Amino acid sequence: MHTVDEIVEIMASQGLRITDQRKTLARLFADTAGYLTPKAIYEYMGKSYSGLSFDTVYRNLRVMEELGVLEQVMFEDGVKFKLHCKGHDHHHHMICLQCGHTLPVTFCPMNELDVPEKFQVVKHKFEVFGYCEQCGAQTGDEASKGKL
Known part of the structure; x- marks a missing residue:
């Protein structure tokens, strides 16, 4: 911090x-x-x-x-x-919807996209929302555990 x-x-x-x-x-x-x-x-x-x-x-x-x-x-x-995260340059996040715990995504998914030549990307954001291990266990919700 x-x-x-x-x-x-x-x-x-x-x-x-x-x-x-x-x-x-x-x-x-x-x-x-x-x-x-x-x-x-x-x-x-x-x-x-x-x-x-x-x-x-x-x-x-x-x-x-x-x-x-x-x-x-x-x-x-x-x-x-x-x-802003200390010590991290360009990165993205995985964010727990219950407690807000945030983990960095250590690579940029933008590099994996097939962007059309006629489209100029000037800015992007990428966040993944879900439940951390502790919150998923507390809710007992099958969706939070990825078992739909």
Whole structure:
């Protein structure tokens, strides 16, 4: 996990102005192992910064994602953010739908696709959703164990 100082340094090195709100965001993500919804982040930030708008929070999340500080993942119930994986370059994830435990996919599946010559890929995402061993065992659900 990144420390607050490492997160602030990444933002500063990319030219982002370091405000108290951004330091608070850095602290929140440094202290959180899993994924956070924009609404949960807004509610957390609202406790310290009265008058803060949801748009401001979301804009900061997007800027931090564009700078590579955060990763954004689209879940069935909406978008969530987490701190960018430390020490990993381009990679993808396997994500547990119950506990949010995340494992890196150590190769890029994009290399396996047969992309038509007339299509220019500029960006891609690849996440695999399922249940980790512990959560699959807890639910007892046959689908979570891959035994449909």
